[in-house]
Amino acid sequence: MKNTAQSFSSGTRYAAVLFSAVVAFGLAFSSAPAQASSKAVSSPMGCGTVTSTGTGNTTPMVVDGFPCAAGGKAGAVNAPEEPFISVEICTPGSKTNCQIIDHVEVDTGSTGLRMAASALSSSLQPGAKGLPLVAGSTASTTLTECEIYVDSFVYGPVVAVDVYIAGKMVGSTNMQVFGDSSYKVPKACSSQGGTATNSVSTFGANGLIGVSFALNDYGVYYNCKNSSTGSCTENTAYAGLPNTVSQFATDNNGVTLTLPAVGASGSTSAVVGSLTFGVNTESNNIPPASTLAVANDGTLTDANWGTFAAEVGGTWFTAYIDSGTDVIYFNDSADKSLVACPTSGNFDGWYCPTTTQNLPFSYANSGSTSSKGAITYSIANASKIATGSNVAYSNVAGPDDSSATVDSAIGFGLSTFFGHNMYFLFQGKTAPGTGLGGSASTTVTGPINGIN
């Protein structure tokens, strides 16, 4: 926690507010029984030892490298620069057949709850004896999902489940269970590329909670007549896994992610913050009037849906904020001082400047070039910061090679979350406008990002 006392180059003006919030959570968290029983594990979240998912509308969120999938010993790192919460799941209607799953990745770039089969107890495996399968849209079929990632995928059945996080609950919602070898992957799924990340170590988490702007996931779904042989046809009728948070009875219009600042050398110890449900719904999720707010493209059929505009070096790009991406990726056409790391080493795909560069990025509403504010991010030599021992860092970036694929974009990954409150107002959801681009007397509608 010592690093939290240092100011973060991009967010000094927010540090005071942020730090007090973090300390509050840190204390609450460190008094939890989970830490006391975590033995050699270097994270306050422990591995399989969490007994509480928080209270009210707030759950602890850690960036600890997921040591559990790397032997569990102090200093072990499986997935750096990745935020995790704990989620309790139960068979629908049950208060006893339940399990708290720790290290569920918080992803603001996708929607839906999914868990690795290997992370679930035997009584919570998919099927009649555990989590009920969900019917497909055609007779005598069950529903499965192929979630395709940039160079991998996960596949498995959609199940019904009760979800508890902090004081919040959703009854009989839908969740994907991936990596169950008794569900043969249809060729139409596996052929789309990459390898299935069936284990928690290759996935980098025990599960994932997607809390993007979108209220439903848009994965590829199948009706399976015989899931053990992969006899499945694509299902285009299912709406998609729901955004769990949007299903809460209250505090359901968005999420607020809070992480303390980390120092210039990164952090080898767990960074503890919080995931708070709702935006401008409770005293703990109110964006100050000074919050930098940008409206995202809210037309679901637009290619640029869910993006705003950002400028660096005089050029405006579409941009997005994504906790599921590790660092900032952008096109360095403006600043040639940012040399790329050698392609032959472990740092290929990042910048390795000889001296740390401080670059201002301007933020604007989607389709606009009228800046709402700027934040300066430090970019250090990745080979010195993104070492195998650091679990968190705020000053690493990489080139956006999507110019080779689609139009260039700026991806603001988790490295930009440290030292900030990050507000996400969901698609079509409303909030009082203060701090979100409006005023106390106005109501604003998502998708909106707020950075404070």
Add this chain to the structure above:
Amino acid sequence: MSQTLIVLQYKVRSRLLTAGACLAIMATSFSAQATLGGDGASVIADQSALHATMKITTEANYTDYALTQPDGVVVHEFVNPSSHVFEVTWAGKAHRPDMSQILGSYVSRFQGQGKVSRPTSRRADRVDPDLEIHSAVRNRYFSGTAHIPGLLPENMSAPIRVPAEVK
């Protein structure tokens, strides 16, 4: 500069006999999954496997075979003057094409590209001396390009990259 020579808008189903005949002939000399790095004639095999329509455009340094799947995914296979596929690109909403089909034996290097192997990353890049792959996903829009530097046409120093026709 570009000139469209042939536009084949037939569904594969209506060309089954032709494709089948082509495949039978090619089977003796080409793998059905030749594709990237393979002979230009293997493009026909890919068209069949992807159930795609094909549009052929001849450029100064190469020929562009644009394959459009029924789900809207567009695959381009770029063939150099010596009839080798030096680059393939893909773009589409919600789906990727059959990567084994279009990458052939190079598909093994599609997984775990470079150091960015986190599933939820939005981009992945692999730069090897003999193969360069860039893959991206944003808002369920998948796109990417793979090329073999050694097969680039003589007058080209960089790949073509993904045409921006799929939105």
